[in-house]
Amino acid sequence: MSDNAFRPASLVLATVGLSLATFMQVLDTTIANVALTTISGNLGVSSEQGTWVITAFAVSNAIALPLTGWMARRFGEVKLFMAAVVLFVITSFLCGIATSMPELVIFRAMQGFVAGPLYPMAQTLLLAIFPSAKRGMALALLAMVTVVAPIIGPIAGGWITDNYSWPWIFFINIPIGIFATLVVWTQLGKKPEKLVSQPIDYIGLILLVIGVGVLQVVLDKGNDLDWFESNLICLGAAISAVALTALVIWELTDKHPIVNLRLFRYRNFSFGTLALVLGYSGFFGINLLLPQWLQTQLGYTPVWAGLAAAPIGILPVILSPLVGKFAHKTDLRLLAGGSFLVIGASCFMRATFNNEVDYRHIAEVQTFMGLGVALFFMPTTSILLSSLKPSELADGGGLATFLRVLGGSFASSLTTWLWQRRAIHHHAQLTEDVTVYSPATQHYLDALGGPSQQAYARLDKVVESQAYMLSTVDYFTLLGWIFMGLFLIIWLAKPPFAAKPGAGGGDH
Numbered sequence: 001m002s003d004n005a006f007r008p009a010s011l012v013l014a015t016v017g018l019s020l021a022t023f024m025q026v027l028d029t030t031i032a033n034v035a036l037t038t039i040s041g042n043l044g045v046s047s048e049q050g051t052w053v054i055t056a057f058a059v060s061n062a063i064a065l066p067l068t069g070w071m072a073r074r075f076g077e078v079k080l081f082m083a084a085v086v087l088f089v090i091t092s093f094l095c096g097i098a099t100s101m102p103e104l105v106i107f108r109a110m111q112g113f114v115a116g117p118l119y120p121m122a123q124t125l126l127l128a129i130f131p132s133a134k135r136g137m138a139l140a141l142l143a144m145v146t147v148v149a150p151i152i153g154p155i156a157g158g159w160i161t162d163n164y165s166w167p168w169i170f171f172i173n174i175p176i177g178i179f180a181t182l183v184v185w186t187q188l189g190k191k192p193e194k195l196v197s198q199p200i201d202y203i204g205l206i207l208l209v210i211g212v213g214v215l216q217v218v219l220d221k222g223n224d225l226d227w228f229e230s231n232l233i234c235l236g237a238a239i240s241a242v243a244l245t246a247l248v249i250w251e252l253t254d255k256h257p258i259v260n261l262r263l264f265r266y267r268n269f270s271f272g273t274l275a276l277v278l279g280y281s282g283f284f285g286i287n288l289l290l291p292q293w294l295q296t297q298l299g300y301t302p303v304w305a306g307l308a309a310a311p312i313g314i315l316p317v318i319l320s321p322l323v324g325k326f327a328h329k330t331d332l333r334l335l336a337g338g339s340f341l342v343i344g345a346s347c348f349m350r351a352t353f354n355n356e357v358d359y360r361h362i363a364e365v366q367t368f369m370g371l372g373v374a375l376f377f378m379p380t381t382s383i384l385l386s387s388l389k390p391s392e393l394a395d396g397g398g399l400a401t402f403l404r405v406l407g408g409s410f411a412s413s414l415t416t417w418l419w420q421r422r423a424i425h426h427h428a429q430l431t432e433d434v435t436v437y438s439p440a441t442q443h444y445l446d447a448l449g450g451p452s453q454q455a456y457a458r459l460d461k462v463v464e465s466q467a468y469m470l471s472t473v474d475y476f477t478l479l480g481w482i483f484m485g486l487f488l489i490i491w492l493a494k495p496p497f498a499a500k501p502g503a504g505g506g507d508h
Contacts, residue, residue: 008129008187015141017183018122021085023145024176025118028092028111029057030153031169034302035161042166045101051220056105057112059216062405063209064116066259068398070200071117072124076193077394081121082185087114089177096167119146120397125188127385127393133328136378140324143377147316150287155306162303204251204258211243212406219413227417259402260395263388271492272384273400275336279376279486280404281411282343282479286369287312289415289475290350294362297468298355311363315370323378332497336379336490342372344483350476355469380490386497415475422471423464430463 008014032039032053040050071080091111098104119142126138160168218236225233251257264270291305300308327335346369353361381400388396433440 006129006191008191010187011129013183014129014187015126015138017180017187018081018125019141019145020176021081021088021180021184022119022122022142023149024173024180025088025115026146026149027153027156028115028173029061030150031157032057032108034154034157034306035166035169038161039104039166040101043099043101043104049101051224052101052105053108055217055220056109057115058220058405058409059213060109060112061116062212062216062402062409064113065120065398065402065405066208066212067205068117068120068401069260069395070198070258072121072394073196073198076195077121077124077128078184078188078191078193080117081125081188082181084114084117084121085177085181085184088118089174089181092170092173092177096170117398120394120401123381123397123401124394128191128390129188134324136327136382137321137324139381140320140327140378143381144316144320146377147373148313151306151310151313154291155303155310158303158306198256201251201254201256201258204247204254207243207247207250208258211240211247215240215244215406216409219409222413223416223420259399260392261399263392263396263399266387268387268493268497269384269396269400271489272380272386273403275340275486275490275493276377276380276384276400277403277407278482278489279340279343279380281407282347282482282486283373283376284408285411285415285475285479286347286350288412289419289472290362290366292416292419293468293472297465297472298357304359308359308362309366311367312370312373314367316374319371319374320378323374327378327382331495332379332383333490333493333495335375336383337487339372339375339379340483340486340490342375343369344480344487346372347476347480347483351473351480353469353472355465383490383493383497418478419468419471419475422474423467426470427464427467430467434459434463 036050036053039053040046043050068080075083088111091107091114094107095104095111098107123139123142126142127135130138156172157169160166160172214236218233218240222233228234228237247259248261251259251261264273287309290309291300291302294300294305294308295302323335346365349365349368384400385393385396
């Protein structure tokens with residue numbers, strides 16, 4: 001069968017169905033974060049235990065992603081996508097009716113696992129049903145979902161929790177999922193598929209589950225347990241390192257690998273994936289740190305912190321269709337490189353912030369960064385998929401998405417750790433100058449009515465706030481330079497970047 005032989009009755013409806021299901025899944029990665037305190041309180045556990053709601057989803061999702069290619073060949077791309085959506089709706093309902101924390105954690109783990117194939121399969125199916133010349137448009141629409149959903153998540157989660165009750169953050173998936181299922185089934189149900197009954201690589205699967213599962217727990221719990229000061233983290237890191245090393249060796253020698261690492265022989269897949277993972281990790285880190293800083297240091301509520309970050313989604317919504325339409329007429333490295341320069345510049349702008357910065361200034365920088373985000377996902381995804389054969393798209397999409405999600409987990413842990421460590425460092429430096437002999441200190445204490453316990457407490461609060469401000473400046477400066485480095489990395493990919501039917505060429 002020639003590539004692109006099948007066309008759904010309505011390309012628009014098929015795209016809406018695939019995008020809605022993906023939107024629902026990406027939304028679920030962030031919507032529960034702001035509701036954790038409420039969920040923990042209602043289920044009678046500490047906030048610390050409540051974080052397992054996030055960890056359980058992340059661990060099982062990370063394990064499921066690399067399995068996508070094997071499952072697609074075994075059961076068919078459309079059937080796998082449909083099953084994932086239906087099971088996601090069922091597990092969302094189970095999460096909503098959970099009556100205890102262990103129940104909720106188990107259902108979230110199940111939800112995370114069945115969510116795994118949704119994004120790579122949506123990507124693969126969109127590329128299959130769109131003509132080659134319009135594939136950029138398909139990827140741009142999916143990119144728009146990837147950007148907008150994580151921004152809407154915390155705002156919607158906060159609003160639903162405040163106005164209704166936390167189970168509704170899971171129940172809202174049910175109507176979306178049912179609608180997406182019906183649409184995709186009517187449009188893509190008759191798509192012919194070639195099934196391959198490949199033996200499952202059990203050893204690879206076991207190593208994957210152990211390596212990725214334990215690594216995700218280490219990343220999620222590292223900050224709470226003070227990293228390598230904890231025996232549990234040391235043991236987990238060692239187990240994960242051994243399992244993942246064994247996995248790489250095994251997968252490169254196995255005839256039917258569960259994770260197709262041989263795709264890295266393609267130059268464009270290697271550099272495209274590296275740019276995607278590092279770029280997304282930086283994007284993820286900004287989205288994590290900015291609301292955290294606004295809430296803990298500037299006194300913003302969760303919803304207002306979300307609204308301050310939200311303008312990042314304005315330009316991607318407006319520009320994504322244009323990027324998709326005209327991208328194939330330009331060198332994709334120019335678009336991706338431009339994206340890194342804009343996002344890097346936005347980081348340097350944030351490095352000029354101080355504790356007096358107003359909402360408008362924050363929102364303007366977020367809007368400017370949106371230009372970079374609009375140019376990021378579609379070109380980098382097109383570059384990394386450009387050398388793959390049609391039969392390798394599901395594997396490539398699953399592997400790139402898996403590494404992107406894992407990159408987000410690393411970014412989450414490293415961002416929090418770095419921010420706190422630098423704040424402690426700056427706090428120590430600042431307190432060296434705050435002494436009873438310092439005229440500035442004397443002046444400040446006099447303004448508070450003279451030395452007293454309350455005055456010293458106020459002074460310490462000011463020092464702490466300044467320390468976190470300096471740490472935030474350090475973080476955004478570092479991130480700015482990383483994005484400048486990514487500008488150079490993307491130029492290591494080689495054109496042509498148009499996917500050719502049946503072509504597996506490219507620079508090895």
